[in-house]
Amino acid sequence: MPRASTTKKAAAKGKGEADRLPIAIRLKHKPTGKERSVGTGFAWDLFLFAGVLGIPLFWRRLPQWGAGMLGLWLLVILTDAARFGIATTDVVQFVLFAGFLALQIWLGFFGNRLTVRTLLAHGWVIDQANDAGTKKVIARWGLAS
Secondary structure, rough: OOHHHHHHHHHHHHHHHHHHHEEEEEEEEEEOOEEEEEEEEOOOOHHOOOOOOOOHHHHHHHHHHHHHHHHHHHHHHHHHHOOHHHHHHHHHHHHHHHHHHHHHHHHHHHHHHHHHHHHHOOEEEEEEOOHHHHHHHHHHHHOOO
């Protein structure tokens, strides 16, 4: 007979696992038959590399966000080229750095959700929408129309 503490730990572990999202959800483009998997966790590629001219954002079909990153880079270049005082330039560059960092952290947390919404808007459909894990993702991300 298992001890009560062991049973409680097993029940707590099972409850925590029930709240977790699946690692990825699958999408399918019906006209072409292409399939794509999008992660449900933190988007490390966007967090680490979105600041590189927004290239991962363009790959994910998020051109507005990529253009925003390019706009921030343009501001950095213009700030560097402008003839402000040293103190003013330092403050502006710090604010731009903070903006880059905040945007990259936000994209890390919400980039996969943005990607799925964009794909759905371009004719992709969620594959296996009746799966329990996929239903959790749909509910939590507000994908149901």
